[in-house]
Amino acid sequence: MSGLDVISPGALSTIQDAGRQGYRHHxxxxxxxxxxxxxxxxxxxxxxxxxxxxxxxxLGGFHAVARGNLQIALxxxxxxxxxxxxxxxLWQTQNLTDGDELVIGYSSSHRLIYLAMxxxxxxxxxxxSRSVVVRxxxxxxxxxxxGDRLVALEDGHQQPIRSVPLQHxxxxxxxxxxRLIPGYQYRDFHPNDMQRLTTSVYRVSDLSDRMGFRLNGxxxxxxxxxxxxxxxxxxxxxxxxxxxxxxxxxxxxxxxxYPKPGVVPTLDxxxxxxxxxxxxxxxxxxxxxxxxxxxxxFERHYQCTRWxxxxxxxxWQ
Amino acid sequence: MIAPVSEDAVLITLAHAIDDTLPTRxxxxxxxxxxxxxxxxxxxxxxxxxxxxxxxxxxVDYRAVIARLRAxxxxxxxxxxxxxxxxxxxxxxxxxxxxxxxxxxxxxxxxTGLDAEEVIRRHTALEYRVHALGFAPGFAFMGEVDPSIxxxxxxxxxxxxxxxxxxxxxRQTAVxxxxxxxxxxxxxxxxxxxxxxxxxxxxxxxDRVRFRAINRDDFLAAGGQLTGVGAS
Numbered sequence: 001m002s003g004l005d006v007i008s009p010g011a012l013s014t015i016q017d018a019g020r021q022g023y024r025h026h027x028x029x030x031x032x033x034x035x036x037x038x039x040x041x042x043x044x045x046x047x048x049x050x051x052x053x054x055x056x057x058x059l060g061g062f063h064a065v066a067r068g069n070l071q072i073a074l075x076x077x078x079x080x081x082x083x084x085x086x087x088x089x090l091w092q093t094q095n096l097t098d099g100d101e102l103v104i105g106y107s108s109s110h111r112l113i114y115l116a117m118x119x120x121x122x123x124x125x126x127x128x129s130r131s132v133v134v135r136x137x138x139x140x141x142x143x144x145x146x147g148d149r150l151v152a153l154e155d156g157h158q159q160p161i162r163s164v165p166l167q168h169x170x171x172x173x174x175x176x177x178x179r180l181i182p183g184y185q186y187r188d189f190h191p192n193d194m195q196r197l198t199t200s201v202y203r204v205s206d207l208s209d210r211m212g213f214r215l216n217g218x219x220x221x222x223x224x225x226x227x228x229x230x231x232x233x234x235x236x237x238x239x240x241x242x243x244x245x246x247x248x249x250x251x252x253x254x255x256x257x258y259p260k261p262g263v264v265p266t267l268d269x270x271x272x273x274x275x276x277x278x279x280x281x282x283x284x285x286x287x288x289x290x291x292x293x294x295x296x297x298f299e300r301h302y303q304c305t306r307w308x309x310x311x312x313x314x315x316w317q
Numbered sequence: 318m319i320a321p322v323s324e325d326a327v328l329i330t331l332a333h334a335i336d337d338t339l340p341t342r343x344x345x346x347x348x349x350x351x352x353x354x355x356x357x358x359x360x361x362x363x364x365x366x367x368x369x370x371x372x373x374x375x376x377v378d379y380r381a382v383i384a385r386l387r388a389x390x391x392x393x394x395x396x397x398x399x400x401x402x403x404x405x406x407x408x409x410x411x412x413x414x415x416x417x418x419x420x421x422x423x424x425x426x427x428x429t430g431l432d433a434e435e436v437i438r439r440h441t442a443l444e445y446r447v448h449a450l451g452f453a454p455g456f457a458f459m460g461e462v463d464p465s466i467x468x469x470x471x472x473x474x475x476x477x478x479x480x481x482x483x484x485x486x487x488r489q490t491a492v493x494x495x496x497x498x499x500x501x502x503x504x505x506x507x508x509x510x511x512x513x514x515x516x517x518x519x520x521x522x523x524d525r526v527r528f529r530a531i532n533r534d535d536f537l538a539a540g541g542q543l544t545g546v547g548a549s
Contacts, residue, residue: 022360024371026518027454027494126514136454137495138514184320184328228335229449229458231362231369233323255364255451263323291324292374299375 002068003117003151004102006144010061013144015121018051020129024254030234031131032250034210034273035112036266038076040302041164042116045073045093050302052120053130055150057113062104066096067149069156071118076170077110077274092163110170110274119154133251135211160310175201176271176279178247179286180237180262185227189239189261193220197261198283202245206277210251212238213272215281219243229257235264247272265291267298319386321379322369325359329368329386337461340446341404343368344523349389357382363522364449365458405446405523410492412483412528413536414440414505417543419483421502425468436504437530439463445490447524455494455512457520462490474500479544481506483528490528494518505530508541 006013016039019032033039033056043052055062060079074081074090081088082103088094090113096102104113123130124140132141144150186194202217220243232238236248238258247264248256249272264272265286272281305314318330331342343363350361350370357377362369372382414437416423426433445459452458461467467488475498478484482493484501493499494511507528511519520526537543 022371023517024360024362024369025450025521026512027450027452027456028517137497138454181321181323183322184318228333228365228367229451230328230364230367231326231371231451233326233369233371235323253452254362255449263326265324288321288324288379292378295324295374 001151002066002070002155003149004064004070004072005067006062006064006146006148006150008061008063008146009144009148010057010059010104012058013062014056014132014134015053015123015144016056016131017053017120017129019131019250020127023127024231027254028127029133029136029251029254031129031133033114033131034250035076035114035270037168037270038112038114038170038274040298041091041168042073042075042114043120044302045075045162045164046071046116046118047307048116048118048120052116052153053123054121055115055144057104057115058111060104060106060113062102062113062115064102064150066098066100066102069095069097069158070152071095071158072102073116074104074113075116075164076113077107078170079107079113080105089163091169093159093161095158095161109172109276111276112274117150117152117154119152122151122153133210135251162307162310163312165312165314170274174280176275176281178264178268178272178281178283179291180264180283181286181288181291182262183260185224185259186261188224188259189220190222193222194261196220197245198285200282202281202283204272204275204277204279204281208277210249212246212248212252213275215245215247217244220245224259226257227259229255232256233263235266235269236260237262237264249273265295267295319383319390321383325374326369326371327379327382327386329370329390330366331368332366335365335448335460337446339366340448340523344404344521346390346393347522349393350386353385353389355385362451364451405521405525407444407525407527408520409527409529410507410509411531411535411539412441412505412507413531413533413541414483415533418506418536419504421471422504425466425485425502425504428468429466431465436466439466440485440490440504441528441530445526447520447522447526448489450518450520450522453493453495453497455518455520457491457511457518457524457526459490459526461488464488468502470500471502474498478503479506479542481508481511481541483507506536506541506543508536508539
């Protein structure tokens with residue numbers, strides 16, 4: 001079985017796929033890759049199944065040695081990557097042979113790096129998914145550690161090098177736009193607070209993780225007091241008593257009682273999850289129809305395009 | 318009321334205040350929705366007064382989801398089903414109430430002016446409904462406890478509450494399925510696993526729960542662990 005022997009997992013590396021679907025009524029978080037765009041492209045590069053598992057690394061610092069011949073793909077945060085000491089780019093496939101040494105340094109621009117393997121990364125399935133939610137302390141649900149072997153589901157798979165077209169890559173950004181679908185509680189907030197929310201610049205707090213990203217900036221002056229706890233949608237924007245917004249992400253609790261003016265679309269949550277502490281974000285209002293159309297186009301692109309022989313070109317089927 | 322929430326969820330609101338009939342109504346509504354076998358349905362998260370319906374946005378539009386759900390709710394309203402009380406399973410949970418398994422039992426008793434025996438008697442006297450599931454895998458919010466033993470959460474939550482701990486927070490009661498941080502008033506410990514990765518959550522919204530007091534030996538014989546706060 002070809003794969004990678006982990007020498008150093010880096011700051012925090014977990015196995016993630018498209019997440020657990022249909023288990024939230026048991027109190028289980030959805031989990032899954034935070035940056036849907038980078039995760040999707042890592043699998044697309046290798047013609048993997050849509051929901052194949054990848055390694056999600058926070059910042060980098062990963063070091064591993066190849067066992068057998070395999071093909072991998074790296075996407076996400078720009079970080080120095082060396083294969084046997086030679087620099088190689090992200091956003092493309094890499095053919096590895098037995099004994100090759102892969103070293104990923106730390107990113108200084110974004111937060112998450114995705115490593116996909118041909119066929120997908122093999123790992124035990126739990127709750128219909130290979131995604132790991134570390135905070136639930138469920139046996140076998142831990143982060144990757146030194147000595148682990150990451151196994152590819154397709155052995156010895158080698159193909160011509162492909163790379164993601166430039167317009168689909170994570171771009172250097174000075175400010176991230178987060179769209180907000182206003183929800184039924186939007187009108188419970190004071191109009192001045194909603195104007196403040198959508199006209200101010202917020203900065204990513206260092207208290208941000210897979211459960212949610214806290215934002216620093218102008219606080220809501222009079223957020224409604226709590227609501228009766230209700231199911232939480234992915235990307236919900238929660239305003240606790242201190243008035244500072246938190247965008248809830250894949251590992252968040254399943255129900256909660258803080259008021260929520262709206263929800264951030266999944267693709268925008270991915271853009272947020274890529275931001276380092278201090279990064280600037282700004283909210284703007286959108287509507288569900290627009291977001292659903294965009295999400296369907298994104299999926300259609302994945303399902304209905306195929307790679308030309310090599311390089312960056314894709315064609316619609 | 319059915320409100321669109323996100324690209325993959327809508328929220329059904331059945332009432333604006335918590336009452337004891339809601340868990341069974343939510344339980345029946347969930348069953349009616351699941352019976353339709355909608356190919357787009359992913360999950361139904363019931364909680365007190367609401368149900369979050371999670372669906373696949375690639376195969377259906379939010380307007381269609383709302384129309385389908387509205388038809389089901391209207392049908393339920395016009396033809397109320399059989400006796401509400403028969404809905405939901407009855408689950409009995411054994412609890413070892415003591416100072417060693419329930420570090421807040423003595424203080425809660427002192428606060429209420431009752432003795433520990435009476436607190437235990439009142440906690441085991443009622444049948445509780447599961448109103449919501451969340452916070453952690455298998456964590457069921459049950460209600461309502463007798464007002465005389467209702468006490469608010471601790472001012473400073475514990476960093477670690479052992480698995481199986483039985484707690485009270487205001488008029489709610491619950492069992493911690495796993496060790497976790499927690500601020501509920503802990504009065505005992507239950508040896509029955511509330512969550513198992515294979516069989517998932519023991520309880521679901523709408524279930525009825527009755528606690529039964531057991532002694533130390535029965536607790537240990539049932540597989541209960543007596544590690545203190547701060548251990549797993």
